[in-house]
Amino acid sequence: MKIAFSTKGEGWDAEMDPRFGRAAYFLIYDEDKDTLETADNGKVADMAHGAGPQAAQLLFQYKPDVLITGNGPGGNADRVLRQTGIKIYIGAMSGTVKQAYDKYKNNELKVF
Amino acid sequence: MKIAISSGKGGTGKTTVASNLASYLADSMPVALIDLDVEEPNSGIFFKHELVHTEVKYKNVPDWLQDKCVPCDICKDVCNFNAIIRLGDQIIPFPQLCHSCYACVELCPEKALVMRQERIGVLNHYNENNLDFIESILDIGTEQPVPLISQTIKYTDNAINNDILKIYDTPPGTSCPVIEATKNVDLVLLVTEPTPFGLHDLKLSIEAMKELGRPIAVIINRYGIGNDETEKHCKDENIEIIAKIPNLRKIAELYSNGTIIYNKVDQFRIELDKVVNYIREHLK
Amino acid sequence: MKEIVIISGKGGTGKTSLTSSFTMLSGNDLIAADCDVDAPDMHLLLKPDLAKSYEFYSGELAVIDYDKCTSCGICMEVCRFDAFSIIDDLYKISKINCEGCAYCSYVCPEKAIEMVTQNVGKWYISNIKSGSQMVHAHLNVGAENSGKLVAKVKNEARRIAKETDKKYILVDGSPGIGCPVISSLTGADFVVIVTEPTASGIHDLKRVNDLVKRFNIKCSGIINKCDINPAACREIEDYFTAEGIHHLVSLSYDENFTKAMTEGKTIVEYDNGELYNKINNAWENITDLLQTKGESQ
Numbered sequence: 249m250k251i252a253f254s255t256k257g258e259g260w261d262a263e264m265d266p267r268f269g270r271a272a273y274f275l276i277y278d279e280d281k282d283t284l285e286t287a288d289n290g291k292v293a294d295m296a297h298g299a300g301p302q303a304a305q306l307l308f309q310y311k312p313d314v315l316i317t318g319n320g321p322g323g324n325a326d327r328v329l330r331q332t333g334i335k336i337y338i339g340a341m342s343g344t345v346k347q348a349y350d351k352y353k354n355n356e357l358k359v360f
Numbered sequence: 361m362k363i364a365i366s367s368g369k370g371g372t373g374k375t376t377v378a379s380n381l382a383s384y385l386a387d388s389m390p391v392a393l394i395d396l397d398v399e400e401p402n403s404g405i406f407f408k409h410e411l412v413h414t415e416v417k418y419k420n421v422p423d424w425l426q427d428k429c430v431p432c433d434i435c436k437d438v439c440n441f442n443a444i445i446r447l448g449d450q451i452i453p454f455p456q457l458c459h460s461c462y463a464c465v466e467l468c469p470e471k472a473l474v475m476r477q478e479r480i481g482v483l484n485h486y487n488e489n490n491l492d493f494i495e496s497i498l499d500i501g502t503e504q505p506v507p508l509i510s511q512t513i514k515y516t517d518n519a520i521n522n523d524i525l526k527i528y529d530t531p532p533g534t535s536c537p538v539i540e541a542t543k544n545v546d547l548v549l550l551v552t553e554p555t556p557f558g559l560h561d562l563k564l565s566i567e568a569m570k571e572l573g574r575p576i577a578v579i580i581n582r583y584g585i586g587n588d589e590t591e592k593h594c595k596d597e598n599i600e601i602i603a604k605i606p607n608l609r610k611i612a613e614l615y616s617n618g619t620i621i622y623n624k625v626d627q628f629r630i631e632l633d634k635v636v637n638y639i640r641e642h643l644k
Numbered sequence: 645m646k647e648i649v650i651i652s653g654k655g656g657t658g659k660t661s662l663t664s665s666f667t668m669l670s671g672n673d674l675i676a677a678d679c680d681v682d683a684p685d686m687h688l689l690l691k692p693d694l695a696k697s698y699e700f701y702s703g704e705l706a707v708i709d710y711d712k713c714t715s716c717g718i719c720m721e722v723c724r725f726d727a728f729s730i731i732d733d734l735y736k737i738s739k740i741n742c743e744g745c746a747y748c749s750y751v752c753p754e755k756a757i758e759m760v761t762q763n764v765g766k767w768y769i770s771n772i773k774s775g776s777q778m779v780h781a782h783l784n785v786g787a788e789n790s791g792k793l794v795a796k797v798k799n800e801a802r803r804i805a806k807e808t809d810k811k812y813i814l815v816d817g818s819p820g821i822g823c824p825v826i827s828s829l830t831g832a833d834f835v836v837i838v839t840e841p842t843a844s845g846i847h848d849l850k851r852v853n854d855l856v857k858r859f860n861i862k863c864s865g866i867i868n869k870c871d872i873n874p875a876a877c878r879e880i881e882d883y884f885t886a887e888g889i890h891h892l893v894s895l896s897y898d899e900n901f902t903k904a905m906t907e908g909k910t911i912v913e914y915d916n917g918e919l920y921n922k923i924n925n926a927w928e929n930i931t932d933l934l935q936t937k938g939e940s941q
Contacts (some may be wrong), residue, residue: 266831267830267831270795270799295442295792296702296703296792297441297442297443297457297792298441298442298443298454298457299442301442301443301445301452301454301457302442302445304445304447305445305446305447308447308448319830319831322830323456323501324454324456324457327452328445328447328452331447331450331452332447368683369655369656369683369685370652370654370655370656370683370819371654371655371656371657372655372656375844399820399821399822399851400653400654400819400820400821400844400847400848400851402654402843402844402847402848405843405844405847438746438747438750440704440744440745440746440759441745459743459745460724461724461725461743461745461747462722462724462747463722463745463746463747463750466722466747467750467751498821498822500821500851500854500855500858501855501858502822503791503822503823503826504822504823505820505822531820532655532683532819533682533683533819534682534683534785534786535682535783535785535786535787535788536786536787536788537822539740539785539786543740555902555905555906556685556688556905556906556908557660557685557688557905560683560685560688561683561685564683564785567785568785568786571740571785571786572740572786585899585902585906586902586905586906587906609872609897612869612872612897613872613873615842615844616840616841616842616843616845616872616873616876617842617843617873617876618842618843618844
């Protein structure tokens with residue numbers, strides 16, 4: 249499975265970003281291959297309007313199965329993500345990416 | 361003639377003044393009152409009139425016709441509001457973000473985008489004798505008030521005779537929605553309260569109206585509270601203060617019940633007379 | 645760290661006066677954020693020092709390069725916003741009407757139209773008289789209040805609160821229910837609606853509560869000027885109960901609100917009687933409610 253995280257930085261020790269549309273980065277972890285990719289969402293984060301859908305568009309290029317984030321995507325982004333069938337988990341407001349992943353594995357996050 | 365009743369700060373008494381002014385004028389001439397504070401329209405609370413017309417209001421947003429799409433990404437690239445994305449081979453337009461500029465629809469080489477109507481709110485037109493009252497209510501969750509404000513103004517231009525006085529109750533503030541509501545009026549009456557918050561926001565309004573080139577005059581509401589800085593500022597700026605409505609508890613109580621005030625409080629009517637005279641002078 | 649947002653629906657209910665008072669009461673526990681960027685007023689009471697200021701850019705306007713323009717008129721044909729006019733044989737763009745859609749720029753055969761990003765305001769990080777900090781902003785007149793500046797103010801406040809280990813962010817929201825209010829609400833842990841017992845106040849309370857419900861945030865209410873209309877007050881209390889809105893406090897109409905403001909003070913600096921006690925209790929009520937929320941985050 250491919251797991252995506254909304255983060256403030258790169259790497260497993262990076263801090264989680266509770267937002268979706270204006271998150272600084274998306275990290276995508278491929279569980280099968282044990283690889284961690286980085287998608288830079290910086291350009292989108294700065295947009296006046298429509299950050300959510302643009303972030304979803306960026307993320308979609310990596311075809312993740314799961315998204316782990318804090319607040320959950322706003323209305324516009326949510327609409328888009330639902331269409332892709334991605335499963336969204338919320339509650340990872342702070343802490344590191346590694347901690348968020350562990351919480352997800354331990355069923356401590358809520359399904360959005 | 362078109363008059364806007366506006367203010368920088370919310371809660372200064374725009375709607376109180378607009379509603380009472382319209383009601384008072386309607387005693388002797390035909391008047392139209394239009395509530396353009398579409399996010400929180402309140403003038404209707406003061407009138408229980410007969411509904412003569414209601415219509416749902418829409419803005420035009422693009423719909424994607426998958427069969428005709430190549431895809432080529434022109435629509436996505438041309439949209440300056442990030443309102444169109446591509447997810448795989450799906451083009452997804454976002455009505456909330458769309459500003460209805462038609463660029464994507466008209467520039468698509470395959471005509472794969474067509475405009476459809478997206479509901480943004482509802483317009484109600486009431487009437488009793490001399491008074492026409494028009495309000496628009498933005499749907500909860502709709503983000504942009506400006507399209508509804510401009511459509512309400514257009515409706516009024518068509519539905520009400522040109523020679524009937526039109527009074528617009530505008531939203532508070534000085535950003536886009538207020539600019540849309542006031543940019544084509546003949547006179548702007550700024551309602552303020554003589555307090556530091558009131559003065560600070562009044563200065564912003566004055567600046568905005570000067571940029572638009574609108575003639576302005578000030579009405580001080582709740583006169584007696586605060587300080588005299590507001591009066592000083594208007595004098596320094598050569599802006600006429602045409603009325604000073606006193607700070608009376610009775611006025612607040614009547615307002616709280618959604619009751620028209622001028623026929624119950626003499627001091628209020630006296631100040632309203634001054635506003636009426638000023639308008640009559642301007643009409644000449 | 646918890647985020648508290650204070651909104652009102654209707655203007656003039658006393659939202660900013662109360663937000664400023666809560667800011668003073670909590671001293672160094674919080675970062676304040678004035679998100680009413682259209683008509684910000686908190687600075688009039690909290691005396692910010694504008695320690696850091698930043699320009700804010702948002703939206704674009706079309707500008708014609710007359711060296712390239714051949715007056716073909718295609719720009720005017722495609723514009724849906726009535727932004728073009730011909731003055732002295734030159735095509736002119738109205739800054740007020742230009743929506744920034746860039747359609748004209750895209751189709752101009754001479755590439756004579758450029759889209760220019762607009763400086764629409766400033767935002768500041770200030771030290772305030774409570775000993776803490778406030779993030780605030782000011783949008784230029786006529787600018788589009790897109791929610792982006794609101795988001796900026798909030799994010800900076802969050803960042804500072806994290807770095808300085810504060811318990812709370814207190815947000816003074818905008819009136820209404822549109823974009824800027826929606827932007828004020830995203831990410832909030834707790835909402836306080838300040839209302840008044842008037843027909844307009846109740847009407848707007850319901851609309852703004854409908855908006856809050858979409859966000860699923862714990863909601864509370866303060867009824868200001870409650871003695872103006874006791875019957876309306878009861879109607880609001882019933883509405884609070886029915887909607888699960890926690891009633892924090894009711895405040896009588898008090899001239900001290902304005903007197904304090906006129907002297908550039910928050911109410912809690914000016915008053916030390918019943919009004920002070922009620923506002924203090926309301927704040928303690930808010931912080932208590934936030935403790936008991938205690939979900940794992």
